[in-house]
Amino acid sequence: MRRFLLACGLSLFALAGYADTAAPVAADPVLEERVMALSHKLRCLVCQNQSIAESDADLAVDLRTQVREQLSAGKSEDEIADYMVARYGDFVLYEPPMRASTLLLWLGPIVLAVVGIGVLMVRLARRNKESAPALDEAQRARARALLEKDDNNGTQA
């Protein structure tokens, strides 16, 4: 039993051995910061809910290398994004570009909000009108009389 526990305990430390397999870091920290900033905007196609900065999939590593090489060759962030889009489509961009096909995506929430607020305002206005029904002169007089009577009661008490 004690041996078993020892083995279990030691096996916890075994995992620490894998901790050093992080991606190679470029010698230039400024460049590496730009690489990571751009990589965070690009989707990994293998593990689709991760950016190529977060993913350790082979393809993500390759694409990070591409980003690094092209940045150090003097290409701009936009040029590299275009390079990726030309090969993998708009899907690689976490922020899709505004196009006819993505118009609904970009404007949909705004349209929904405007329509929602509009409907709400119309309904509220209608309800206000309904809750203040017009009184004719006789009804008004009766209401006034009732209220005054109520006031008198109040002072007597």
Next chain:
Amino acid sequence: MKAKFLVPLFLFLLLVGFLGFGLSLNPREVPSPLINKPAPDFTLARLDNPEQSLGLADMRGQVWLLNVWASWCVACRQEHPVLVALSKRKEVPIVGLNYKEVRGDGGIDMRKIPEQNELPMAIDRARDWLQSHGDPYDVSILDINGRVGIDFGVYGVPETFLIDKKGVIRYKHIGPITPDALRDTILPKVAALKAES
């Protein structure tokens, strides 16, 4: 006005319709922006004779398939018999793009492999694999570092591109080719493209 109470139901059904359509899509299949675009140019060493290379221009005038494969690719084994059967029909030449044969294999620690050993190792592994599983390729070419794969927008192996006589990519099949996909989609497209001048 009487049917007003049906509005939420209608909206709900609309939502169900959208979600149902979403479920029928395969998120793994990302449409390629390269369809109907000229295939990216490449020149890579041939597996049968690494001294010689094959380029895009060598295939001009033919309708052909570019099949991305690797010996470490499990799904490739699934489609391989389909490719071998296809090659026997001699209807369309198949070029094999051997993708990252060594460094793509998750079981290999690249830090332990000297750089100059990668190419000979890749050749050995790829040839062995074709010998034991059958070789459907008219020619295979070696994309050791996966650069050509990136140019073609490859994100998983296997993938297959159908390229026309002018070197334009006309169709991309993602994942293993099934006998159904071959019969119902790929072969009809091949026949149509061959009929083009």
